[in-house]
Amino acid sequence: xxxxLEHKVLPEEVDAFQVVNFSNYLRWCSxxxxxxxxxxxxxxxxxxxxxxxxxxxxxxxxxxSARLNDVAKISICSFKKMRNKLExxxxxxxxxxxxxRAKMAIAFVxxxxxxxxxxxEELAKVLEKAS
Numbered sequence: 001x002x003x004x005l006e007h008k009v010l011p012e013e014v015d016a017f018q019v020v021n022f023s024n025y026l027r028w029c030s031x032x033x034x035x036x037x038x039x040x041x042x043x044x045x046x047x048x049x050x051x052x053x054x055x056x057x058x059x060x061x062x063x064x065s066a067r068l069n070d071v072a073k074i075s076i077c078s079f080k081k082m083r084n085k086l087e088x089x090x091x092x093x094x095x096x097x098x099x100x101r102a103k104m105a106i107a108f109v110x111x112x113x114x115x116x117x118x119x120x121e122e123l124a125k126v127l128e129k130a131s
Contacts, residue, residue: 003036003076032074046120056107
């Protein structure tokens with residue numbers, strides 16, 4: 001495991017059955033990546049603000065539900081660096097039980113025109129150390 005974030009399920013994240021609405025797993029995965037960046041001293045904008053990231057794709061395999069007030073652990077398990085995107089494997093678990101497994105693709109774009117660009121060098125260096 002590379003990084004782990006705990007998150008208590010909030011009232012606005014559940015449906016009428018007090019079960020987490022599936023769309024929140026996207027938020028949690030994205031939020032965990034942002035917290036990871038902050039933990040290694042990086043900002044969400046790279047290259048002096050010229051490069052940003054976007055969640056390009058998120059595949060989530062649902063296993064079990066989290067409920068209101070549960071504390072979930074969102075873990076970044078691995079990174080796979082490609083030319084202009086980053087693939088992140090995550091697991092969301094609670095008390096050792098896997099709730100979801102996710103694969104999130106992060107694309108990098110130029111801030112001025114949103115065109116795809118390469119993985120920022122400052123992030124690439126951090127990823128080398130994490131692997």
